[in-house]
Amino acid sequence: MSTKQKVTIIGSGNWGSSIARVCAQNTIRHSDTFEREVHMWVFEEKVDGKNLTEIINEKHENVKYLPGINLGENVIAVPDAKEASKGANVLVFVLPHQFVYKVCESLKGVISDDCVAISLIKGLDYKDNNLLIFSEEIERILGIPCAALSGANIASEVAEEQFGETTIASESAKHGELFLKLFHTEYFDCNVIADSRGLQVCGALKNVVALGAGICEGLNYGNNTKAAVIRRGLIEMRKFGKAFFGGVRTETFFESCGVADLITTCSGGRNKKVSAAFIKSGKSIEEIEQEMLNGQKLQGTTTSQEVYSFLSARNMTHEFPLMTAIYRVIYENASPECIARDLRTHKAIVEKE
Amino acid sequence: MSTKQKVTIIGSGNWGSSIARVCAQNTIRHSDTFEREVHMWVFEEKVDGKNLTEIINEKHENVKYLPGINLGENVIAVPDAKEASKGANVLVFVLPHQFVYKVCESLKGVISDDCVAISLIKGLDYKDNNLLIFSEEIERILGIPCAALSGANIASEVAEEQFGETTIASESAKHGELFLKLFHTEYFDCNVIADSRGLQVCGALKNVVALGAGICEGLNYGNNTKAAVIRRGLIEMRKFGKAFFGGVRTETFFESCGVADLITTCSGGRNKKVSAAFIKSGKSIEEIEQEMLNGQKLQGTTTSQEVYSFLSARNMTHEFPLMTAIYRVIYENASPECIARDLRTHKAIVEKE
Numbered sequence: 208m209s210t211k212q213k214v215t216i217i218g219s220g221n222w223g224s225s226i227a228r229v230c231a232q233n234t235i236r237h238s239d240t241f242e243r244e245v246h247m248w249v250f251e252e253k254v255d256g257k258n259l260t261e262i263i264n265e266k267h268e269n270v271k272y273l274p275g276i277n278l279g280e281n282v283i284a285v286p287d288a289k290e291a292s293k294g295a296n297v298l299v300f301v302l303p304h305q306f307v308y309k310v311c312e313s314l315k316g317v318i319s320d321d322c323v324a325i326s327l328i329k330g331l332d333y334k335d336n337n338l339l340i341f342s343e344e345i346e347r348i349l350g351i352p353c354a355a356l357s358g359a360n361i362a363s364e365v366a367e368e369q370f371g372e373t374t375i376a377s378e379s380a381k382h383g384e385l386f387l388k389l390f391h392t393e394y395f396d397c398n399v400i401a402d403s404r405g406l407q408v409c410g411a412l413k414n415v416v417a418l419g420a421g422i423c424e425g426l427n428y429g430n431n432t433k434a435a436v437i438r439r440g441l442i443e444m445r446k447f448g449k450a451f452f453g454g455v456r457t458e459t460f461f462e463s464c465g466v467a468d469l470i471t472t473c474s475g476g477r478n479k480k481v482s483a484a485f486i487k488s489g490k491s492i493e494e495i496e497q498e499m500l501n502g503q504k505l506q507g508t509t510t511s512q513e514v515y516s517f518l519s520a521r522n523m524t525h526e527f528p529l530m531t532a533i534y535r536v537i538y539e540n541a542s543p544e545c546i547a548r549d550l551r552t553h554k555a556i557v558e559k560e
Numbered sequence: 561m562s563t564k565q566k567v568t569i570i571g572s573g574n575w576g577s578s579i580a581r582v583c584a585q586n587t588i589r590h591s592d593t594f595e596r597e598v599h600m601w602v603f604e605e606k607v608d609g610k611n612l613t614e615i616i617n618e619k620h621e622n623v624k625y626l627p628g629i630n631l632g633e634n635v636i637a638v639p640d641a642k643e644a645s646k647g648a649n650v651l652v653f654v655l656p657h658q659f660v661y662k663v664c665e666s667l668k669g670v671i672s673d674d675c676v677a678i679s680l681i682k683g684l685d686y687k688d689n690n691l692l693i694f695s696e697e698i699e700r701i702l703g704i705p706c707a708a709l710s711g712a713n714i715a716s717e718v719a720e721e722q723f724g725e726t727t728i729a730s731e732s733a734k735h736g737e738l739f740l741k742l743f744h745t746e747y748f749d750c751n752v753i754a755d756s757r758g759l760q761v762c763g764a765l766k767n768v769v770a771l772g773a774g775i776c777e778g779l780n781y782g783n784n785t786k787a788a789v790i791r792r793g794l795i796e797m798r799k800f801g802k803a804f805f806g807g808v809r810t811e812t813f814f815e816s817c818g819v820a821d822l823i824t825t826c827s828g829g830r831n832k833k834v835s836a837a838f839i840k841s842g843k844s845i846e847e848i849e850q851e852m853l854n855g856q857k858l859q860g861t862t863t864s865q866e867v868y869s870f871l872s873a874r875n876m877t878h879e880f881p882l883m884t885a886i887y888r889v890i891y892e893n894a895s896p897e898c899i900a901r902d903l904r905t906h907k908a909i910v911e912k913e
Binding site: 441460462548 | 787813821827
């Protein structure tokens with residue numbers, strides 16, 4: 208790479224702002240590789256009558272989505288995605304998935320020819336009864352390679368520089384090294400793997416498993432049951448990945464994006480909380496989403512519906528008893544106790560000597 | 561097997577009593593395979609002036625170690641281990657590890673020639689700077705095959721018939737089927753694997769990792785850090801197993817004895833609680849054990865010392881940074897912050913394309 212890499216963050220929510228801060232530290236640290244300024248596309252809105260981009264550029268703080276944290280003076284908020292990405296060599300996608308396609312279309316012809324991207328978008332895209340991987344959608348639309356990043360990362364803790372790990376998946380070792388420079392810090396410990404599909408399957412399905420953990424909690428089930436649900440969740444995540452996406456590897460589930468993120472999501476996190484409240488209150492999931500999330504849809508409930516439709520169309524729901532039970536409890540009025548009952552194996556598998 | 565199998569439980573604590581109850585249900589269910597009566601060796605003690613064995617045989621309840629639970633009228637408490645095991649075809653070892661050798665010696669010549677055993681003993685045995693697997697020690701002393709059972713199993717929840725899973729490790733598929741009949745129920749879902757060493761390594765090392773989770777809690781660290789510690793713990797458990805014990809398999813860590821038990825032990829459990837109190841109070845671990853456990857030694861602290869000595873003797877402490885940091889924080893006055901600091905990779909591993 209002859210010229211310095213220009214980095215643009217596409218997104219500026221809680222996680223987008225935290226990750227912009229990490230990148231801005233590293234563009235200074237690795238000044239031989241990166242341009243100092245990190246552009247961050249901010250969907251413009253008014254805060255106390257003032258433009259959010261102006262506040263960020265004056266105070267170096269995203270007062271709306273990551274208050275109290277200095278992002279670094281080299282994070283530059285830009286209200287136009289096209290403008291923000293002009294000449295970019297590295298695009299970091301960290302925005303709600305419903306905006307991905309529109310934004311990608313707007314970036315065509317704007318970015319550098321050698322541009323590479325990385326997706327921090329959660330979830331899979333459900334289209335024509337298929338589940339698509341966002342990094343591959345970005346690759347397809349923009350014609351550039353796209354890696355992915357996911358891990359046990361609560362945004363505010365990363366912003367406070369509490370130690371944590373994450374996983375970067377890059378098919379190309381060269382790009383993997385570039386992303387390592389851009390994201391790795393002493394407190395944000397990155398490991399690079401090659402299995403981008405496995406990483407993104409984990410990021411989507413862990414939210415469904417967390418609904419299962421919440422159902423257990425709502426039923427006041429003990430630790431043994433909850434541990435069984437989380438473990439079966441991990442097994443079904445892996446099985447789902449391997450069955451429907453080529454190249455998914457077992458090792459990926461030992462990474463931060465796998466077992467670590469699953470543990471965090473199942474112990475705290477709003478998917479777990481909402482489904483526990485759903486069981487305890489007897490209200491519909493939509494009512495709970497209205498009450499607890501101001502009408503926003505949970506990632507896990509949407510993914511649960513998509514996974515169930517996907518499996519149904521393939522006559523494979525019985526191969527994924529936990530995912531199926533979670534869907535049926537939440538959307539088909541099934542008895543919540545099936546969360547444990549449907550996991551019973553009746554006959555266990557005896558391995559060959 | 562031409563004759564019915566006579567089952568003896570060696571041990572009658574909280575877990576021993578719960579498991580005796582499970583076995584007693586299954587000897588009735590599979591009356592073609594097992595003799596109805598399950599003998600349980602009970603270390604005799606007085607409860608309100610009466611022998612514990614007599615209370616158990618009259619009330620069918622272990623009032624001291626599993627109060628409020630009916631064990632089944634076919635559980636017969638016997639105060640003498642030799643007497644309890646006379647003619648036994650199946651021995652279930654579920655007793656504190658310090659008693660194993662003495663009890664095994666006393667059983668020589670008493671049990672049936674075709675007797676098989678299964679070990680539910682937690683931990684590894686540290687001897688001459690080596691770590692020994694209890695099932696293999698039982699095999700060696702008694703000259704009979706010995707399987708092992710471990711999982712995310714809180715004894716009282718199993719006794720209350722809350723759904724949970726466990727793992728049985730048996731080198732022999734035939735014995736595996738026998739143990740499946742003896743332990744599997746609708747609420748206690750057993751999976752049989754062949755990796756007995758991996759299962760027992762998990763059962764021992766998870767307690768050390770739980771000390772690490774407790775140190776995080778004591779320092780008020782967030783979820784990202786705690787998830788990183790648990791994940792690295794899983795990685796080091798597997799690395800330890802593979803490095804020092806032949807035949808340990810990655811799949812074992814996806815079983816209930818692996819990731820599920822680790823999650824449960826790191827979220828509740830006394831190893832975690834004691835180490836959190838250790839950090840918060842500034843007292844020595846011995847003082848905390850005195851205060852919280854009435855002077856009893858924690859499994860995790862003992863194992864931590866043993867693992868550290870074992871690694872030191874082999875100049876391999878640097879290969880297990882988490883296990884080493886935990887030991888140093890607890891026994892060498894190291895700054896507790898090293899629990900996270902020592903996990904920093906500085907350079908991440910980039911996989912080949």
